[in-house]
Amino acid sequence: MKAYFAAALAAAAAILMASSATAGTLDEVKKRGKLICGVAPNIPGFAYADDKGVARGFDVDFCRGLAAAILGDAEKMQLTRLGPRDAFAQLQTGAVDVLTHRFTWTYNRDNGGGITFAMTYFYDGQGFMVKKSANVDSVNKLNGASVCIAQGTTTELNIADYFRAHNLTYKIVSFADLDEARRAYEAGRCDAWSNDRSSLAARGLGLQKRDDHVILPETISKEPIGPVVRKDDGQWMDVVRWTVYALIAAEELGVTQANVDEMKKSSQSPEVKRLLGVGDNLGQKNGLSAEWAYNAIKAVGNYGEIFERNLGPKTRLALSRGPNRLWKDGGLLYAPPFR
């Protein structure tokens, strides 16, 4: 119910907001001395608090990286935990600067809503989890099944499209909350539980007997997930997406959190030098310092390091990179040239 309250508050904010033209988001963040990111409320691996109460996760690290690139300090950020219902409204009304959230980039979200996706930093797809005892090895054998999902995402549309396209019937049970969907599936309300594969892995950790369940091989949708910004601020969109591209390029160029100082001092590669602001000042064009990319890499490491730290095989989620590998390794990650 907090979500409704927040949505109402956001609506009220739009009504009461002073109509004087606001300064660019970048200037505002600099003036405030703090970056405000909207993140998902508690998803293991992506946005959660560790046992000491420190915010951690893939999405959180990108917020830290942005804060480091803009303000030179990764801790000059503040997280606002937002449900899917009120996140866009909070962004629209300026309560948060950027959503480093779990939102899928779609046409409808990108057009007409006053918001836009800066780029894609995580390629996901919708999958299904079933009980091993059901003896199902493919989504195509789920004809007539009840499927538990969490609404407010693209999940419902994907299932509708896939099942109709394959002439399968289904019964949808959509919950407002991800964990209630999992609990109802566990209690036997549904034959399958569907969500983005990364979410199934993350939320699946909450199942009482994780080993009794299996994720089916099919991925039924494309879920490009990336940071979301307001549409009226092109400069800010560039700051956000080029910072993420810098972290991807860093992995490609072999620049890591550990060696970034040394690389900055002694690398002879012109690409590395440009990226780290040696002998060139790419940051300037976007209102950032010459060391913006250096600061971000120093704070959170390159893309690969962020992935391994939060989601990789050594973590509880144990996700493989899959499509989130660099393009040269057969993945989809591809940073435009820094020149």
Add this chain to the structure above:
Amino acid sequence: MAFAALFTARYWTWRRLGALSIQALIAAAVLAVVWAAAENALANLARLKIKTGFEFLERPAGFAIAQRLIPYSESSSYFAAFLTALLNTLVLAAVAILIATPLGFAIGVARRAPNQLLAGVATAYVETLRNVPLLLQLFFWYFAVLQTLPAPRASHSLLGVIFLNNRGLILPAPADAGSAAIALGAILAVGALAAWGARILRRRLEAGGATGGGALLAPALAFGAPLLALLAAAATLHWERPVLSGFNFAGGIVVIPEFVAMALALSLYSAAYIAEIVRAGIASVAPGQVEAARALGLPPAIVSLRIVIPQALRAIVPPLANEHLRLLRNTTLAAAIAYPDLMLVFAGTVLNQTVQAFEVMAITVATYLAISLVVSAAMNLYNRRVLQAGG
């Protein structure tokens, strides 16, 4: 005298004028604020490049809804999704009110019962249900319902036509919707005729001073005739029997567990409040009234029906209307357990897919407001009748 009257008239005119101008000023100020707020909101939306308008209602929704009382499929429009969800909200509220009201009356009366055990149980009920948050009760009932029921393959079965499992209560459905509609119309017509007949019969019987067996004739007619019509319709219609196929039953009407849990939680919770309203209403009838009626030798049943209840109703109906409105608003908790009501489907899925938060929220708010005002008006009308009936 004339001077005094003139003075009074002028005095009142001045006072009136002053009061009126203050009221006009306040009204103008309120209007100006509302106008400025609307203007400002529109300007802000335009500046944020947020598209406004209601065209999205005609676009296909693309998602399924678990409970449909009207034809709806993935290719239906967002507006159809809105109507489907609205009907789900209304049906839930209606069923919960129909259970909560008589239950609340019974418990309220029981709290004043001379039997200590009965009164104690009723008090325990009220205190427990009133003091546990509704959302918690909702989860309790939902997972209690889910966990006690078997999987589809191990369904409880009644005569092989009605099934109960953790996917819901599955009833046979009429195979042909057209003849089912005709049958339903016939049953309603018989019911209306029987009610009318029973009313006339009761007046005649009362005028003739009927007691005992004769007094039962009218209710027998009112309930018996529609029941016979229902049985006749059930026997003549062709029924589609639900069959287990694969994961679920195919065919039949499914009452989903989310509906059962919502109706249970809402009605049990509201009944506790209604019980208190009823108890207070009965307590408000002066004890002298009952004593006087008994002194006249009226039997206890007549004392209750003719003396206590009509007077208690005057104190009961206005707060009861409030309680019904509260129950209606509480249906929005449905989102927590996947019951597809207006809040979950429209202010949830539709809002998120269209990103038209302001339009969707405005429609949702206006709809709940409209339903509440209608319920409120109906209860006011009933209240007026109660007041008149009391003389």
